[in-house]
Amino acid sequence: xxxxxxxxxxxxxxxxxxxxxxxxxxxxxxxxxxxxxxxxxxxxxxxxxxxxxxxxxxxxxxxxxxxxxxxxxxxxxxxxxxxxxxxxxxxxxxxxxxxxxxxxxxxxxxxxxxxxxxxxxxxxxxxxxxxxxxxxxxxxxxxxxxxxxxxxxxxxxxxxxxxxxxxxxxxxxxxxxxxxxxxxxxxxxxxxxxxxxxxxxxxxxxxxxxxxxxxxxxxxxxxxxxxxxxxxxxxxxxxxxxxxxxxxxxxxxxxxxxxxxxxxxxxxxxxxxxxxxxxxxxxxxxxxxx
Amino acid sequence: xxxxxxxxxxxxxxxxxxxxxxxxxxxxxxxxxxxxxxxxxxxxxxxxxxxxxxxxxxxxxxxxxxxxxxxxxxxxxxxxxxxxxxxxxxxxxxxxxxxxxxxxxxxxxxxxxxxxxxxxxxxxxxxxxxxxxxxxxxxxxxxxxxxxxxxxxxxxxxxxxxxxxxxxxxxxxxxxxxxxxxxxxxxxxxxxxxxxxxxxxxxxxxxxxxxxxxxxxxxxxxxxxxxxxxxxxxxxxxxxxxxxxxxxxxxxxxxxxxxxxxxxxxxxxxxxxxxxxxxxxxxxxxxxxxxxxxxxxxxxxxxxxxxxxxxxxxxxxxxxxx
Numbered sequence: 001x002x003x004x005x006x007x008x009x010x011x012x013x014x015x016x017x018x019x020x021x022x023x024x025x026x027x028x029x030x031x032x033x034x035x036x037x038x039x040x041x042x043x044x045x046x047x048x049x050x051x052x053x054x055x056x057x058x059x060x061x062x063x064x065x066x067x068x069x070x071x072x073x074x075x076x077x078x079x080x081x082x083x084x085x086x087x088x089x090x091x092x093x094x095x096x097x098x099x100x101x102x103x104x105x106x107x108x109x110x111x112x113x114x115x116x117x118x119x120x121x122x123x124x125x126x127x128x129x130x131x132x133x134x135x136x137x138x139x140x141x142x143x144x145x146x147x148x149x150x151x152x153x154x155x156x157x158x159x160x161x162x163x164x165x166x167x168x169x170x171x172x173x174x175x176x177x178x179x180x181x182x183x184x185x186x187x188x189x190x191x192x193x194x195x196x197x198x199x200x201x202x203x204x205x206x207x208x209x210x211x212x213x214x215x216x217x218x219x220x221x222x223x224x225x226x227x228x229x230x231x232x233x234x235x236x237x238x239x240x241x242x243x244x245x246x247x248x249x250x251x252x253x254x255x256x257x258x259x260x261x262x263x264x265x266x267x268x269x270x271x272x273x274x275x276x277x278x279x280x281x282x283x284x285x286x287x288x289x290x
Numbered sequence: 291x292x293x294x295x296x297x298x299x300x301x302x303x304x305x306x307x308x309x310x311x312x313x314x315x316x317x318x319x320x321x322x323x324x325x326x327x328x329x330x331x332x333x334x335x336x337x338x339x340x341x342x343x344x345x346x347x348x349x350x351x352x353x354x355x356x357x358x359x360x361x362x363x364x365x366x367x368x369x370x371x372x373x374x375x376x377x378x379x380x381x382x383x384x385x386x387x388x389x390x391x392x393x394x395x396x397x398x399x400x401x402x403x404x405x406x407x408x409x410x411x412x413x414x415x416x417x418x419x420x421x422x423x424x425x426x427x428x429x430x431x432x433x434x435x436x437x438x439x440x441x442x443x444x445x446x447x448x449x450x451x452x453x454x455x456x457x458x459x460x461x462x463x464x465x466x467x468x469x470x471x472x473x474x475x476x477x478x479x480x481x482x483x484x485x486x487x488x489x490x491x492x493x494x495x496x497x498x499x500x501x502x503x504x505x506x507x508x509x510x511x512x513x514x515x516x517x518x519x520x521x522x523x524x525x526x527x528x529x530x531x532x533x534x535x536x537x538x539x540x541x542x543x544x545x546x547x548x549x550x551x552x553x554x555x556x557x558x559x560x561x562x563x564x565x566x567x568x569x570x571x572x573x574x575x576x577x578x579x580x581x582x583x584x585x586x587x588x589x590x591x592x593x594x595x596x597x598x599x600x601x602x603x604x605x606x607x608x609x610x611x612x
Contacts, residue, residue, distance in 0.1 A: 066365045115392045123363050125392045128383050134353045135388055138360020138368075141345065145321070146364050165384070168353035176345065 026086035061092035063120035076132020077157035130163025159191025174213030302458035307332025309444025374403035404544035421549020435496035442473035484514035502596035566606035
């Protein structure tokens with residue numbers, strides 16, 4: 001437990017924005033490099049992962065599966081793995097050069113995250129949707145049993161909210177007072193077949209979580225690093241009070257690349273060579289490409 | 291034919307309940323979850339002694355599998371409890387992704403398996419669970435035969451790292467495995483050495499295999515009877531050693547013909563030592579309501595069926611030799 005390094009020494013806002021720009025470059029280059037993947041949601045959740053791994057979480061790149069003595073992060077909507085891989089690499093879990101193997105044969109960076117290939121930083125497989133909240137709840141309960149006073153973060157998609165298991169987990173977490181958990185819904189309003197209001201209308205999503213007994217915060221702009229950090233710092237103050245905490249994080253699918261912004265068409269499509277050049281022109285290289 | 295003493299008559303699920311309590315006493319990381327079937331799973335004693343280590347999930351099996359997977363990340367050893375149907379088919383994808391593929395140390399404990407669930411009928415009588423669990427890479431699949439063996443198996447899986455499917459049942463059946471018989475995962479248990487036919491049985495069918503052995507002995511047939519309590523990893527060496535001696539085999543299981551113990555043995559034999567194999571199992575049909583005994587008779591899971599299968603196997607062996 002003593003070996004945990006506080007690598008999340010608070011970074012300046014400018015530094016966090018620079019990291020975000022580099023992570024976005026990584027995402028579009030990773031997806032372009034293999035000709036498939038899911039850039040839209042990954043670009044939309046860049047600030048979330050950068051803020052967690054470079055500012056908010058106490059975590060240890062010298063990876064231990066049990067995560068005792070550190071904050072944990074789970075990704076339930078595993079298809080946006082590119083952003084997580086980039087942030088894990090950039091924060092020291094594995095070599096940045098390995099990002100070039102994303103989705104290719106013999107890679108530890110599988111199309112969807114897995115523990116199976118032993119990639120440091122990944123504690124559960126995800127891809128089949130709806131399962132991550134349950135796993136995060138269990139991990140949070142294990143922390144309580146272990147007397148480990150750290151938090152568990154989990155990210156879900158909004159389209160993923162269609163899955164019934166989410167609501168089983170939501171009911172359970174409130175009933176069992178799992179209050180060391182901050183669950184986030186990436187509320188970008190898009191899923192593969194179109195806008196969520198058309199595919200399966202979520203209606204009043206915050207009210208649903210509140211009705212299950214959660215503390216709910218709405219983050220109006222999850223791509224504004226300052227607002228995001230302020231919201232999560234506030235969320236932390238709500239933990240330990242008997243209720244799980246949910247953040248409804250509004251983001252722009254494809255944020256940072258103008259022609260991808262807000263379109264479900266970029267959910268699972270890779271840019272071609274010209275589109276890659278266009279995207280990279282909008283994203284300053286700050287830490288060096290892989 | 292060796293004589294077996296009926297030490298008692300108890301249900302295998304009670305063996306699970308006692309084993310869980312003992313495992314909990316031995317290891318503070320053992321925790322339990324249940325989907326609104328505490329009484330059926332005999333978890334009361336564990337809950338009474340370790341209330342803080344028990345999680346009631348309600349009727350939400352998918353969530354139970356995920357929460358169990360999460361608990362392992364903090365070093366816990368979760369035992370999930372519900373009926374076999376809801377432990378497998380209902381949550382196959384959750385087990386596949388969050389437990390098996392993620393290599394989580396979850397013990398999926400499944401009661402009321404097979405036809406002997408009885409009157410509730412086909413919706414609850416899962417006969418496909420061994421097949422589903424066998425197919426999952428890395429999953430250990432165990433189906434003990436009586437109270438004592440279920441208790442020993444429950445304690446053994448707590449000390450085994452990795453996902454395990456432990457299957458047991460509702461009816462009261464003879465207890466004949468001694469309390470001090472060690473349970474070794476993946477090591478078949480020789481019950482009666484014989485020369486004419488190998489009978490490989492699992493779960494509730496093991497006692498029926500012993501009954502069949504006595505009937506066969508009266509007919510001058512010397513049956514070898516082996517308890518295959520671990521379906522996966524299968525003890526191939528024990529199976530091959532036995533069949534190389536007897537030349538033919540019978541499998542007996544309270545499970546669908548497709549995908550269960552018989553299929554597993556058929557694969558071992560066809561790949562290594564092709565020999566006549568007769569399978570006693572449910573023949574590609576769903577069950578129905580009835581008493582456990584009535585159902586076992588109607589669907590052909592009896593000692594008589596094993597005897598008939600053994601005679602068929604021996605006849606085929608002789609035809610091959612002739």
